[in-house]
Amino acid sequence: KQRTVLLATEKAFAAGAVTKIESVVKAANYTLKKLENYKGKDDLLAAVEGADAMIIRSDIVDAAVLEKANQLKIVVRAGAGYDNIDLKACESKGVVAMNTPGQNANAVAELVFGMMIVSARNNFDGTSGFELVNREIAFYGFGAVARAVHKLAQGFGMKSFAYDPYIPADKIKEMGAEPVSSVAGLFEHQYVSLHVPLTDETKASINKALLSKMPKGGTLINTARVEVVHEADMLEVLSTRSDFCYLCDVAPKDIEPFKAAVGDKFGKRLIFTKKKMGAQTAEANDNAGVAAANQIVGFFEKGETRFSLKA
Numbered sequence: 001k002q003r004t005v006l007l008a009t010e011k012a013f014a015a016g017a018v019t020k021i022e023s024v025v026k027a028a029n030y031t032l033k034k035l036e037n038y039k040g041k042d043d044l045l046a047a048v049e050g051a052d053a054m055i056i057r058s059d060i061v062d063a064a065v066l067e068k069a070n071q072l073k074i075v076v077r078a079g080a081g082y083d084n085i086d087l088k089a090c091e092s093k094g095v096v097a098m099n100t101p102g103q104n105a106n107a108v109a110e111l112v113f114g115m116m117i118v119s120a121r122n123n124f125d126g127t128s129g130f131e132l133v134n135r136e137i138a139f140y141g142f143g144a145v146a147r148a149v150h151k152l153a154q155g156f157g158m159k160s161f162a163y164d165p166y167i168p169a170d171k172i173k174e175m176g177a178e179p180v181s182s183v184a185g186l187f188e189h190q191y192v193s194l195h196v197p198l199t200d201e202t203k204a205s206i207n208k209a210l211l212s213k214m215p216k217g218g219t220l221i222n223t224a225r226v227e228v229v230h231e232a233d234m235l236e237v238l239s240t241r242s243d244f245c246y247l248c249d250v251a252p253k254d255i256e257p258f259k260a261a262v263g264d265k266f267g268k269r270l271i272f273t274k275k276k277m278g279a280q281t282a283e284a285n286d287n288a289g290v291a292a293a294n295q296i297v298g299f300f301e302k303g304e305t306r307f308s309l310k311a
Ligand code: 3PG
Pocket: 011, 057, 058, 059, 078, 079, 080, 081, 082, 104, 224, 276, 277, 278, 279, 280
């Protein structure tokens, strides 16, 4: 059957990745329809009609989109986090939803270290900074991304700690990190790196009580989702502790008060990206995009449902 796969990406993939996605789709005799760099939801709503499958990134797939998507059987989030997909609405429409876990883990890990180095070297302003060797980093969540960061941390001679409610302590130990028994325990270390999904439980969960526990030079690294951090609390900690740093992949929702709080130390104590950049590398775009296309073909041709998500 001639199927149509819609690539709907408000933040476009690198052109090379799109070419590779197109080859996978064409090899299966399907058609690729592209909606890249679109500006508003109306564009998406218009494009989904007639699509049998969709490849998305952080694009919102909610009940309204599903309503218009009259032919849709499967949506694949090319990436890890799927808080942008209404899984209940997918389920009630009989649409299978999947992600592509691990495909952009290395890209995110390299961004974590990029931000840590800019911060440790005072945004390259000519003053003496410090080295990462022998310092401690604690991971909240120890999935593919955290493990990729941990691997780099080992290369840097850092000591890793981790807490993950779904991974037993002995497994964490096996992977060369020191298990921590609670979320709060993570905040005894200089660096805390967030690698949890955005859920009702994690939303705004990184609050003043946790952040205040961090030792001198305490630095929170957030390449998960901006909403996981309690922003009013973060603002307060940044304002009252001149040693505290927040390194974040995407700016906090209301950035101006944050900039004011860090004053002239902006660029060391507060680092953020304009758009979510963790997965924005040619390699991650290739990996996640091609995996998504292959999962769609596997689903239609062989009934494969690996990586399908539960509401
Ligand atoms: C992910 O969850 O995979 C990352 O946050 C990447 O998101 P993006 O595809 O919107 O860059």
